[in-house]
Amino acid sequence: MNLNLKMSLSPHIHSGNSVKKEMYGVIWALVPVWLVSIYFFGVDALRVTLISVLACLAFEWLIQKFLNKTESTLWDGSAGVTGILLAFNLPSNLPTWMIIVGAFVAIAIAKMSFGGLGQNPFNPALVARVFMLISFPVQMTSWPVPDALNFSMVDAQTGATALGIMKEGLKNGEPMSELMNHIPETFDMLLGRMGGSMGEVSALALILGGLFMWWRKIITWHIPVSIIATIALFTGILHALNPGQYATPSFHILAGGALLGAIFMATDMVTSPMSKKGMLVFGIGIGLITVIIRVFGAYPEGISFAILIMNAFVPLINKYLKPNRFGKEVKNG
Amino acid sequence: MSSFATHTLKTFSIGGIHPPENKWSAGQKIVTLPIPKQVSIPVIQHIGAPSKVLVNKGDVVKVGQLLAESSGFVSANVHASVSGKVSKIESAFDSSGYKRISVIIDVQGDEWLENIDLTDNLISNITLESAEIVKKINEMGIVGLGGATFPTHVKLSIPENKKAEYLIINAVECEPYLTSDHQLMMEKSDQIIVGTRILMKALKVNKAIIGIENNKPDAIELFSQKLSGPSDIEVVALKVQYPQGGEKQLIKSVLNREVPSGKLPIDVGCVVQNVGTAFAVYEAIQKNKPLIERVVCVSGHDLKNPSNFMVRMGTPVETLIEATGGVPEGTNLIINGGPMMGKSISRLDVPVTKGTSGILMFKQTVSNHNQYQACIRCAKCVSVCPMGLEPYYLMSLAQKNRFDEMEAAYPTDCIECGSCSYTCPSHRPLLDFIRLGKSEVNQIIRQRNQR
Amino acid sequence: MSETIWLTIVILVAIGSISAIVLYIVAKKFYVYEDPRIDEVVNILPNANCGGCGYPGCKAFAEACTKAEDLSNLFCPPGGSDNMKNVAELLGLLAVQKEPQVAVLRCNGSNQNRKKTSRYEGVENCSIASQFFGGDTDCTYGCLGYGECVDACTFDAMYMDKDTGLPVIIENQCTACGACIKACPKDLIELRNKGKKSRRIFVSCMNEDKGAAAKKACDVACIACNMCVKACKYDAIAIVNQRAYIDFSKCVLCRACVSVCPTNAIHEINFPARKVTAEKVEEPQLEA
Known part of the structure; x- marks a missing residue:
């Protein structure tokens, strides 16, 4: 047969x-x-x-x-x-x-x-x-100001992003308390009622998408969480040191492309590290560079640059941060 | 006694997958298959040196008679599984796809050697001493029945500078589809417990652990009942996770000890034996019965009667399949062993050997191996690898024949569980290339050690 | 404006001179003596870097040649004897003379001659396939046909014939470097003397099974029937492991064996067509 x-x-x-x-x-x-x-x-x-x-x-x-x-x-x-x-x-x-x-x-x-x-x-x-x-x-950098269900197609109003307002204001020496009046409320930022690029405005929708990908096991939590935690920690320290000069962590996380970058851009499989340790280092690096560019740099937003810079480090991270090998360090007990 | 369901179950820490279990033959009573007309018994059914044939063409043999003698320390005796006349000694195909020297016996009746106890009486009194047990296990040709077929006496011979603390009985059966161990546990629990005590005595340990995955609650219940109260044998329920049946993973799961890279379980004071081996040890020591039959699970897509059979070694695979209703229409893949680590076979006249834990018939519509896409670096292979290796990297090195660089990426740690290939979204044949790299790297290491 | 120009020139010249001095000092300080003959030998060699000599590349081989006191263990197969003679002349040594060789495939299990009994669906790589099984036919010794030898050949001297499923060696391009021999996991390729007028006779089968099994698996298998051994007057043929082997150093290319082979397992290459067809030979009794 x-x-x-x-x-x-x-x-x-x-x-x-x-x-x-x-x-x-x-x-x-x-x-x-x-x-x-x-x-x-x-x-x-x-x-x-x-x-x-x-x-x-x-x-x-x-x-x-x-x-x-x-x-x-x-x-x-x-x-x-x-x-x-x-x-x-x-x-x-x-x-x-x-x-x-x-x-x-x-x-x-x-x-x-x-x-x-x-x-x-x-x-x-x-x-x-x-x-x-x-x-x-x-x-x-001229963002249309979002207006719910605006299908009129007449000249939409344009304005700067929350981060742009902050950067510009601080450069002109306006105090933080004054500036806070110009930027949207935290709740509005969560929903997306602020100026910005198309995908970055609504934090809630982004988080929802991230949770979906995590549930489907397309991404792991390591990169988004480490980026956001680093941004929160770093800006938190700065804010605690000088609240008049530096914005709150929640502002930094919700404003601009931080969430879009952390959840969808940095987790791109091809350009992110392979090991869990590497992912954490990658995320921390992105968080640090983002805050440095936002707070001390010339551009109001830094996460795109931060991700690209860390992308360049990925081969190096892959080379030196290997996954935990079974039986490499023996902790018996 | 149902404490196993209430607390978090133990499992290993790195990697692992959970393929669909599809244990269709679960609960099917073990049926003793009628003896075939002719058997073909390869002289190499184990890892190690091929055994030396002792019989000649035309010899009349009885069941249990020695056919081929072990030819080294890592080797095993092979016994006649049927009685009859040796018709040929020639090289014939075995399930590996290569030809091996085999003893072909024409069956005549069913005549056993006189000293084999064929009754069902349970003998729980262990009379032999430790060294005698190991010697007898060697004589009886017992090898690991989980699939790796490593000679059991080698594992029981502990080097002088090392000491065993625990015997771990591997009752995990983490491979999908297979149910032979599960059914054996349900039907031969007393014998397995005695077999475990024999192995404990041979190893001079006073603690044994039986690790069972939680998808076999009846087996956990049964063994917990039999071993209730203070006992030298502990039953541990484990979370379902492939490849928990790997020795190193199982030790990590039950004892949280990690076998160092390149070392053996004995280096952390453990010896792991399959539950089927424990049963074979019982039969060998208490009943004088060599390893001549084993439980084989036959299952597959659209198969009429998925079953568990007690089969004599050397029975053609065809006989087993016929007993379950024949090869289903459209079957294009037959596997000897489990779907994750078994080997596909090309013909049905190959014999059942000591390592055959199951025969699976699949209808596969997609090929897993030769149509693959580019690596998208999703790191899924890295996260599922139970040894914490980087399969994508190993494969790319092996593809480029860069074997000298590969050694630093530890391909020798790979346990060939196949989790990486299973999970790869690009369908890349990761394990195929890692296996190639592993053998090349082993060769490099051997050559270096020789110098 | 003119100031900018001359300043630029001065600065550039200064940088240039300083770098030159540094380079000169470093080159002097870390100078390593290299035998100038190495480069000369390299120029003589074919420079294909094929590795056929056993050294990683022509430069390494040249180095070994200049250091060696005698060239008996050094030979460049692609270059051949003439080339080695030139090397030896340059170094004032004596070269080994070797007959020019060529690779031959010792399997004729084409798709037509060998029935497929299963189909392999895996990585098309001979090493991986052979680790796993004997092949998709009943012959476990023959060519798998995934072309690892072709990939290994650096001289474009091999290609896969789609009809037969076997690799073909283009003998004019083959330099006998041996890369394909290392690549083949079944050890099917052998280097044989090129012979007079490139004429060669060899047994194109490596099957070690008994005659009946071999014949069943493949129409053109060597069945170890001993006919060729009897036919050979020069004692060049021997049967080892159930297959015939022709010793090319003893073979005089008389073709007596070719005509007696019942399965056409013995191949003749580059011979003129026979004038008289050989007598029909009786089928030998196969061993059961």
């Missing part, structure tokens, strides 16, 4: 997990954030996301088809995730052509030129964001 049996090596079963499932899991986690941004920024938010995603997919397809001549991995979701994350890092009133330029930088330069999925040292969406922040500083 010839059954023509399959010969394969153990293990013969698989968890059924796939790159596609992981990536679509991230996309699901981003849905609440997206809905909130549509609620606050209206049709424009829809426009920016769609253009960004479509442009990312198009660039990936073109490059794989005509330059690499490899099989297309268009639908594994990774380009889609990059597109959504890029959109979330942009103001909703950005001109279409700029979004396409951003998508090109993210996919063609930051991802495909290194060899595609899994090879890029830096987070593609963040590379694009930083590229655009430096190239188009005016457009990238």
